[in-house]
Amino acid sequence: xxxxISLTVNGSPHELAVAPNRxxxxxxRYDLGLTGSKKGCGIGDCxxxxxxxDGLPVFxxxxxxxxxxGHDVLTIEGVSDGPNLHPLQQAFVEQGAIQCGFCTPGMVxxxxxxxxxxxxxxxxxxxxxxxxxLCRCTxxxxxxxxxxxAAKTMSASTVRE
Amino acid sequence: xxxxNVLNTRAPRVDAHDKVTGKAKYTDDxxxxxxxxxxxxxxxxxxxxxxxxxxxxxxxxxxxxAVITHLDTPGIVFGVSPARYDEQILASDRVRYIGDEIAAxxxxxxxxxxxxxxxxxxxxxxxxxxxxxxAALAEDAPQLHDRYKRNIVQEVHWHFGDVEAARSQADIxxxxxxxxxxxxxxxxxxxxxxxxxDGRGYLTMYSSTQAPHYIQRTLAMxxxxxxxKVRVVKPAVGGGFGPKASCSSMELITCLLAIKTGAPVKTxxxxxxxxxxxxxxxxxxxxxxxxxxxDGSLVFLEHECxxxxxxxxxxxxxxxxxxxSLLGGPYRLANMKYDGYRVVTNKPACGAQRGHxxxxxxxCFEVQLDRIAEELKMDPVELRLKNVREAGETTxxxxxLSSFGMKEALEAVRDSSVWKSKRVSNRPRGKGIxxxxxxFVSGAxxxxxxxxxHHATVVTRVAETGGGVIVESGAADIGQGSDTMLAMIxxxxxxxxxxxxxxxxxxxxxxxxxxxxSSRTTLMAGWAAKEAxxxxxxxxxxxxASKTGAKLDDLDIKAGFVTCKTEDFNIEEIRHDHRLEHRxxxxxxxxxxxxxxxxxxxxxxERGSIVGTxxxxxxxxxxxxxxxxxxxxxxxxxxxxxxxxxxxxxxxEVTVDKITGAHDCGFAINRTQVEGQMQGxxxxxxxxxxxxxxxxxxxxxxVNATLAEYKMPTAMxxxxxxxxxxxxxxxxxxxxxxxVGEGAIMPxxxxxxxxxxxxxxxxxNELPVTPERIREALKKRG
Ligand code: FES
Ligand code: FES
Numbered sequence: 001x002x003x004x005i006s007l008t009v010n011g012s013p014h015e016l017a018v019a020p021n022r023x024x025x026x027x028x029r030y031d032l033g034l035t036g037s038k039k040g041c042g043i044g045d046c047x048x049x050x051x052x053x054d055g056l057p058v059f060x061x062x063x064x065x066x067x068x069x070g071h072d073v074l075t076i077e078g079v080s081d082g083p084n085l086h087p088l089q090q091a092f093v094e095q096g097a098i099q100c101g102f103c104t105p106g107m108v109x110x111x112x113x114x115x116x117x118x119x120x121x122x123x124x125x126x127x128x129x130x131x132x133x134l135c136r137c138t139x140x141x142x143x144x145x146x147x148x149x150a151a152k153t154m155s156a157s158t159v160r161e
Numbered sequence: 162x163x164x165x166n167v168l169n170t171r172a173p174r175v176d177a178h179d180k181v182t183g184k185a186k187y188t189d190d191x192x193x194x195x196x197x198x199x200x201x202x203x204x205x206x207x208x209x210x211x212x213x214x215x216x217x218x219x220x221x222x223x224x225x226x227a228v229i230t231h232l233d234t235p236g237i238v239f240g241v242s243p244a245r246y247d248e249q250i251l252a253s254d255r256v257r258y259i260g261d262e263i264a265a266x267x268x269x270x271x272x273x274x275x276x277x278x279x280x281x282x283x284x285x286x287x288x289x290x291x292x293x294x295x296a297a298l299a300e301d302a303p304q305l306h307d308r309y310k311r312n313i314v315q316e317v318h319w320h321f322g323d324v325e326a327a328r329s330q331a332d333i334x335x336x337x338x339x340x341x342x343x344x345x346x347x348x349x350x351x352x353x354x355x356x357x358x359d360g361r362g363y364l365t366m367y368s369s370t371q372a373p374h375y376i377q378r379t380l381a382m383x384x385x386x387x388x389x390k391v392r393v394v395k396p397a398v399g400g401g402f403g404p405k406a407s408c409s410s411m412e413l414i415t416c417l418l419a420i421k422t423g424a425p426v427k428t429x430x431x432x433x434x435x436x437x438x439x440x441x442x443x444x445x446x447x448x449x450x451x452x453x454x455x456d457g458s459l460v461f462l463e464h465e466c467x468x469x470x471x472x473x474x475x476x477x478x479x480x481x482x483x484x485x486s487l488l489g490g491p492y493r494l495a496n497m498k499y500d501g502y503r504v505v506t507n508k509p510a511c512g513a514q515r516g517h518x519x520x521x522x523x524x525c526f527e528v529q530l531d532r533i534a535e536e537l538k539m540d541p542v543e544l545r546l547k548n549v550r551e552a553g554e555t556t557x558x559x560x561x562l563s564s565f566g567m568k569e570a571l572e573a574v575r576d577s578s579v580w581k582s583k584r585v586s587n588r589p590r591g592k593g594i595x596x597x598x599x600x601f602v603s604g605a606x607x608x609x610x611x612x613x614x615h616h617a618t619v620v621t622r623v624a625e626t627g628g629g630v631i632v633e634s635g636a637a638d639i640g641q642g643s644d645t646m647l648a649m650i651x652x653x654x655x656x657x658x659x660x661x662x663x664x665x666x667x668x669x670x671x672x673x674x675x676x677x678x679s680s681r682t683t684l685m686a687g688w689a690a691k692e693a694x695x696x697x698x699x700x701x702x703x704x705x706a707s708k709t710g711a712k713l714d715d716l717d718i719k720a721g722f723v724t725c726k727t728e729d730f731n732i733e734e735i736r737h738d739h740r741l742e743h744r745x746x747x748x749x750x751x752x753x754x755x756x757x758x759x760x761x762x763x764x765x766x767e768r769g770s771i772v773g774t775x776x777x778x779x780x781x782x783x784x785x786x787x788x789x790x791x792x793x794x795x796x797x798x799x800x801x802x803x804x805x806x807x808x809x810x811x812x813x814e815v816t817v818d819k820i821t822g823a824h825d826c827g828f829a830i831n832r833t834q835v836e837g838q839m840q841g842x843x844x845x846x847x848x849x850x851x852x853x854x855x856x857x858x859x860x861x862x863x864v865n866a867t868l869a870e871y872k873m874p875t876a877m878x879x880x881x882x883x884x885x886x887x888x889x890x891x892x893x894x895x896x897x898x899x900x901v902g903e904g905a906i907m908p909x910x911x912x913x914x915x916x917x918x919x920x921x922x923x924x925x926n927e928l929p930v931t932p933e934r935i936r937e938a939l940k941k942r943g
Contacts (some may be wrong), residue, residue, distance in 0.1 A: 005936040035190035038399070039668065040349040041432040044869035048349055052203060057447075076183035091175040092597040096833035097840065100640025101180030102399030108181065130876040136347050136400050137640050139840030141884075156361015 009034065010078025012037035025060035027066065028075060036105045040134070047133030050106035051075050054088035057113040059132075069154050073075065076105035083148040088112055088150040097144040097146035099137035111147045119155045149155070165673070166720055167653040168619075168896055171833040174645045174663060176397065176638070183385070185397040187875040188353035189429045196355070197226055199418050199428030200274035201411060202264040202281050202439060206258035207507040207861030208291075208305075209791045211254055216264060218280040224273035228281070228805045230264045230470055235419065239383045241407045241512070245314060245474035245611050247306055248510075250383065250413045255854025256285075257305055258509050259862050260437030262410045265268045265427050267418040278414045285666035290507045291821040294446060294469035297504040304471065305505045314470065315478045317485055317788055321557040322496030327461035331452025333536055340526035341928040342854040343469070344442035346872055347515050350399020354415040357398045357425035364420070365392045368412055371401040371639050372676025375609060376923070379408035380416055395667030402845070403513035404440035404679040405639065407475060411438070418447045436866035440512035443480055443503075444469035445521040449529055457539050457547045461496035462488060466522065468511075475512035477503045478858035479609075479791050486687035486792025488526055489556035490600040491567045491799045492548040497557050507861045513678060515845055516601060524850075527911030531918065540584065541577050541915065542596050542718025545801075549598070552889065559784035563796055565900070566825030570801040571598060573823040573885045579802040589759070589894040591808045593920025597808040597909020599800045603827075603891070603900035604681030606782035606793030618672040619689040622649060623771040627739075629661040632698065635674030636686040637667045641902050642834040643682045647690045649893055650832055654694035656718030657757050680900030682828060684796060686776040687895040692775025700771050704764040705755070708735065723755040731753075737764045795893040798904035799823035802843070804912035805880075808920040813935030815851055815917060820909070821883045827891035827899035836884040839905040843882055846909025848873040852929050913935035 002017040018027055025042075028034045028051070038046035042061045049060040050058060052074040079086050087095065088111055098104050107130060107139075114121055114129040121129070126147045127140070135143060179185040188314050194937055205899040216228040230922060231253035240246040263283050268274035270665045291297045291305065297312035305312055309352040328334070356366040364386060370376050373393040381388045398405065411428055418426040430438065446467040452460040457705040466484050473779070485499035504648040516523075534541040552565040574596065575581070583594045632651050638644040644664045652659040665671060672819045674686055698718055706713040723732075739759045750756045764771050782793035802822040808815050822839050852872040856864045865871045890897035910928070918924050923938040 030192075034183070035186065036186070038349070039189070040351065040399075041868050043432070043867065043869075045432070076181075078180055085178070089181040092181050093173045096171070096173070096837050098174060098177050098180050098641065100398060100400040101176070101185055102187065102534070102640075104180050105183050110483065112882060126874040127879075129907060132875075133773045134347075134873070134875065136349055136402070136845070136873070137841045138837055138840075139844035139882050140874075140879045141840045144836060144876065159797055 003066055005066055007068045007070065008072045019020050020064070020066055023061050024065050024066045024068050025061040028060060028111065034075050034077050037092065038102050038105055040102065047106045047110065048103055050109045050133060052109055052113055055116065059108045074109065076108060076120060079108060091146040091150035091153065095146035095149055097138065097143040101133040103133055107135065107143055115151055115154060120151055136138045138150045165653055167649050167659050168830055169832060172649060172831060173661055174642055175311050175648050176644060176715045180368065183759050185351055185596045186397055186714040187397045188355055188367050191355050191367055191396065193357065195427045196425045196427055197267040197269060197422055198271040198274045199415050199426045200271065200278055201262050202278045202415060204252070204259060204261040204263055205247050206285055206287060207259045207286040208290050209256050210288060210594040211252060211256060211263070212284040213262060214287055219266060222273065222280060224269040225266055225277045226269065226424065227267045227279065227418055228264060229417055229421060233421065235299060237383050239379055239408065240474055241476050241609060242474060242478045245478060248410065248473050248560040248679050250410050258507050260509050261472065262414065265414045266420060267422050292506055292508065292857060292860055293519060294444065294467045294504050294506060297710070305507065309505055312504045314474045314505055315481050317481055317499060317501040319485060319499040319786065323636040324461045324463055324496045324498045327496040328452060330454065330462040332455045333533060334452045335448060335529060335533055337529045337532060338447060338448040339521060339528065340446045340926065341444055341521045343444045343508065343511060344514065344849055344853045345436055345439065345855055345871055346402040346404045346441040347594070347868065347871065348400030348402055348569065349809040351432060352405065352409065352411060352438065354412045354429065355425060355427040356416040356419040357839065358420050360788045363390045363392070364416060365394065366412065366416055367394045367396055369398050369405060370395050371405040371523045371637050371678060373637060373667055373669040374635055374673055374675055375406070376408045376412060378610070383413055384416060391670045395637050401639040401677060402515045402920055403678065404519065406676060407440055407512055408440060430620040431716045432868060433866045435861055437509055439471065439509035440475055442514040447522055449525055451529055451533065452581065452683050453533050455537065457537055457544045459548050462494055464488065465500045466501045468501070469506050470503050471508040471510040472505060473510040476512045480518040481514065481793035482788050484522045486558055487519040488522055489558040489560055490562065491550055491598055493550055497555050505725040508857060511752065515842065516903045517679065519601065520906060520910065523599055523907045524914065527730050527908065528914050531595070531915045534646070542580060545571055545598055558792065559789065560792060560797065562694040563893055564827055564889040564891040565797065565799060566887040567598065567799040570724060570799060570823035570825050570887045573887060574613040574801045574803045574821045577883060577885060578805070578821040580803060590729055591810050591920050593808065593916040593918065594803060594805045595912045595915025595919055596801065596803045597911035597915060599904055601798050601900060601904030602679055602792065602794035603796040603798050603894070604684045604794050605679035606779050606795065608675055609625065615673060615778045616687045617674045617686040618776040619686060619693040620672060621693040621773040623697050623701065623761050624763045625770060627765065628665060628758035630655060632662060632664045632690060633671040634686055634690065635669055636682050637677040637942045641677060641838060642831065643677065643686060645834065646687055646830050650687050650690045653695040654691045655698050657721050658882035661721065680903045682851050683898050683899065684894045687898060688777040689775035690894040693773040696775060697771055697773025698766070699765040700773065701760055703765045705760055718757060721757045723760045724755065735759055738763065774917060796827065796891045796899040798825055798900040800905050800908055802908035802912040804916040806913065806916040806920055808917060808922065808935065810939065813932030813939065814851050815930065817847060817880045817913060819880050822905060823885035823887050824901055825887040825889050826901040827894050828888050828897035830896070832886060835886055839884040840882045842903070842905035843909050844874050844879055847913060849928065850910040850913040850930060852931065854929050931943065
């Protein structure tokens with residue numbers, strides 16, 4: 001039996017009929033066409049499917065679509081401000097934190113959640129926060145550097161505001 | 162100041178923006194109207210005869226559009242090396258590992274496809290299992306394939322120089338062993354394919370591949386289609402590291418289902434299938450006997466290796482040759498003997514993985530060098546410096562080193578890690594530091610199939626509307642950044658800004674490029690891109706010269722403008738025409754030097770399409786001995802690393818505190834990306850040294866086929882990585898560039914092992930060096 005759910009994704013409301021066993025990542029990817037959320041394992045081991053659910057990072061492959069009913073989802077497609085990259089995305093681009101890019105959306109969202117709660121994380125805090133997001137390409141070095149750079153630019157811009 | 166406008170900078174990747182916003186499309190992100198979903202029935206037994214396959218129930222399930230078995234693929238065999246085609250798309254009479262493909266389904270939803278698989282009934286008769294290489298080689302072992310006597314797919318017997326004669330010159334002779342476990346490449350994107358066939362019989366497959374050209378050939382051969390009617394397109398790919406370089410049954414099955422149903426079909430592996438399909442690192446058993454003189458100079462190496470390669474040959478022939486050939490460098494070593502055996506067992510087939518064939522061999526040898534240094538009471542870095550080769554030398558197995566910054570790399574890591582002051586006898590308990598070197602090809606000298614083919618071609622199409630160029634190449638960007646490399650080389654060679662170059666790549670319709678393997682793309686496709694850009698530039702300047710009367714030699718294009726050495730360069734008419742046809746456009750040049758937009762548009766007016774072409778084919782390489790082709794390369798990369806570790810002497814836990822790496826990439830096209838390749842290589846090497854291991858139960862089933870149980874480094878495990886770029890200016894590479902993608906993994910495992918020994922005083926000869934293995938060794942030593 002399908003159930004009607006309504007959720008907000010990247011600021012837009014959606015109403016969907018979903019089977020009870022469907023996961024959030026699947027409806028994002030295959031029903032809403034938001035393929036930025038990646039599926040590296042489907043069972044909560046890699047972090048590629050990370051999205052923010054009411055501001056908190058979750059593995060969307062472990063969240064049932066029905067559980068997202070009434071909640072607010074942020075995917076990678078909603079991070080930038082129109083054509084303008086978020087400072088965190090900008091830092092990923094400039095620091096060379098992206099290679100194959102398959103881990104990137106999940107990394108960015110997890111790092112975003114970290115920076116939202118901690119504007120000046122230490123290197124150890126960054127590494128701990130990202131430890132559920134596997135990357136096989138970069139050695140994590142430039143990802144960690146990008147988060148540090150983003151933390152600086154983000155706090156500099158808040159000071160200015 | 163650098164002589165370059167674009168090269169040697171830290172320009173962001175051309176695909177970074179799309180990847181960071183989620184716009185980049187990987188194969189599973191693609192969907193087309195009416196698409197069906199493929200699913201594959203894998204063998205649940207590691208070795209069995211198939212008595213019966215009954216698909217009737219599956220066929221009746223509503224939503225199922227096709228079920229295929231070996232009856233749909235009669236007599237077809239394929240594989241990697243044409244001399245060892247030993248795989249069936251779908252098994253007809255026998256399965257050889259848990260995961261072997263038996264049947265496949267196309268259905269209207271992934272769910273229905275998987276449910277249909279459950280309805281397929283297969284009757285097996287179990288056969289005796291062979292789960293390790295020694296058992297495979299035993300006299301009375303059951304034979305996995307009729308053609309592989311004693312289960313040996315390929316053996317190698319090489320002898321360079323004279324090891325027997327050299328033995329008497331050695332003051333110290335040591336024998337050491339190292340064994341490893343099968344590994345998984347663990348790229349983040351599971352394999353996926355989307356195939357469709359049009360009414361005229363043209364087949365198109367989008368696939369998460371590293372090598373569109375080889376896949377195109379295998380599809381055409383196996384499916385009996387004309388090559389030009391098969392198109393393989395590589396969208397964004399989430400890492401490959403080797404296993405995605407060969408055509409898989411899954412790709413063939415997806416095409417077969419598309420042909421049979423007349424509908425587009427997409428198949429996506431789940432993570433367990435990625436592990437089952439494997440084609441990743443072999444299991445190696447190395448034994449090396451090395452002789453040295455008192456002064457540390459190497460005299461001979463006698464090397465035996467057995468490779469457990471799982472159920473099929475895959476890349477195995479190349480792997481067993483690589484395991485021997487690359488030890489010829491980076492040191493002066495005149496006498497070398499190698500006996501290698503690549504065997505089959507009832508486990509998933511192994512293939513190529515980053516540092517193909519050479520990684521564990523290198524680890525064994527570099528650890529042995531440290532043991533020799535200890536016996537000689539020599540500093541291990543000094544021992545290596547004493548033996549390293551220089552540019553212009555040829556190894557005993559006839560590999561010519563046209564550029565070679567080995568010494569510089571070793572000195573760089575020694576100095577940057579402050580080696581001398583850390584390598585002292587009174588260092589804190591459990592702290593250790595170790596060094597090692599590495600050596601790798603910069604592109605295989607020969608294609609996988611016997612051919613005089615060009616290895617890479619590039620077409621640079623000047624935009625007919627003027628202003629930019631489109632680079633067309635079959636090269637495969639799988640994350641390593643080859644699209645950015647192609648764009649940067651084109652921009653530099655043509656003299657235009659990077660932002661005016663667009664790259665279309667990874668499509669077998671565009672050009673022949675052998676693919677992303679053997680660290681070949683920068684040297685080979687980069688060379689072709691440079692040639693194509695120079696060709697386009699020359700054509701444009703010829704038109705400008707003939708119009709303006711300037712001498713061709715006086716003209717150049719730089720940073721988007723045409724320059725002329727003489728004052729009387731009259732561009733008025735070109736500018737006038739350009740302005741006339743751009744009424745209403747903003748930013749049209751009114752004064753100043755002739756722009757590339759004006760010049761390229763004018764060239765089109767005069768000549769029609771301006772297309773530059775370039776191609777790369779290596780010179781004839783290699784000696785005359787059997788197997789001499791594997792290991793040849795137009796250039797060789799080399800690297801050195803220093804690892805610093807802390808070992809908890811109670812628990813055996815190893816913390817890598819820092820790795821300092823230096824790699825000679827000839828010339829860094831993009832500095833950020835060279836560092837990125839080094840850092841990623843170190844991460845993979847560190848995982849292999851300390852944690853990565855595919856584990857099997859006695860039925861031949863992988864027991865850790867998930868990314869949680871297959872342990873690999875996370876952000877918390879990885880230490881700070883210092884990447885030092887060495888540039889030796891390779892004469893055979895574009896702008897002096899050569900490889901970095903694989904060579905940089907070579908020193909990591911031995912540097913860590915040597916550091917662990919330095920910290921603990923115990924040697925562990927079995928990878929990965931887990932805490933249990935360290936505790937055991939410490940206990941044994943007492
Ligand atoms: S896909 Fe969700 S954690 Fe891997
Ligand atoms: S960039 Fe490839 S997995 Fe992280």
